[in-house]
Amino acid sequence: MPQSERKLYQFPISHYCEKTRWNLDAKGLSYDIENLIPGPHRLVTKRLTKGNRGTVPVLVDRGVVVADSTEIALHLERTYPSTPALVPVSGSERERVLELEAFFDETAGKHVRRWAYAHLFAGNADIAPLMFGDFPAPLRLLGRVLLPVIKQAIRKQYQLTPPKVEESRVKLLEGLERLEREIQGDPSRYLVGASLSIADIAAASLYGPLLAIEGSPYAARPGEIVPPAIAEMRAAVLARPAGQWVLRRYQEDRRRLARGYGARSEAANG
């Protein structure tokens, strides 16, 4: 397979990386994926960003290194403005898209991650298939060996303490309420205007881990045991307009744009 002009450095499990894959797919751009192991990944991300950033996603686009999923979305918009446009060029709609993108990046991004990891760990869920399933066999094994250390680092870095986890539950529910206000309770509406924008992509991808939607990286795996707190949250969110909205964005928009999760997409225009 010929190499793409773009390479995405990522964790398969990360919803920020899912957001970037969706942004790339929405632009019809091809990209290769390099999956990293949490922890040692910093050697790669720090080298790429000349010491500036440790996090994934990092995109290298024709030699240009861009870190942070929002920066990547904006870079893609500047570089490939019309394939299709995902941010209005000017005016109040542009301001709204940028504000909503930033809001969901923080609210869904940080708080879904903390809440979900806390309950996955408490319920002893096996996260290795999602974290390392796409890796070549030797790295899968290494990942399994390192998993207890990775989990400890996640507990510490994302502050998985009971008060913080409770705060995140409240915040992620507040984010769903805002989503419902913005779409006026109608799961068929986009957040701003009549077409998909980077704000929709941020909200849908960052709430995605709660819902296990078919075609998302978080879809149920055979034999997977879902901790009861997660199953309850999933049912409660799916019963409301915000959950139905995320489902529709995956079913109607993500499915149309992507050739499948994890595909090294050969591009429409890449």
Ligand SMILES: N[C@@H](CCC(=O)N[C@@H](CS)C(=O)NCC(=O)O)C(=O)O
């Ligand atoms: N605001 C950043 C957040 C990225 C982020 O927190 N990435 C996590 C994975 S979900 C990460 O790389 N964690 C490992 C680390 O911080 O070393 C973005 O949008 O890219």
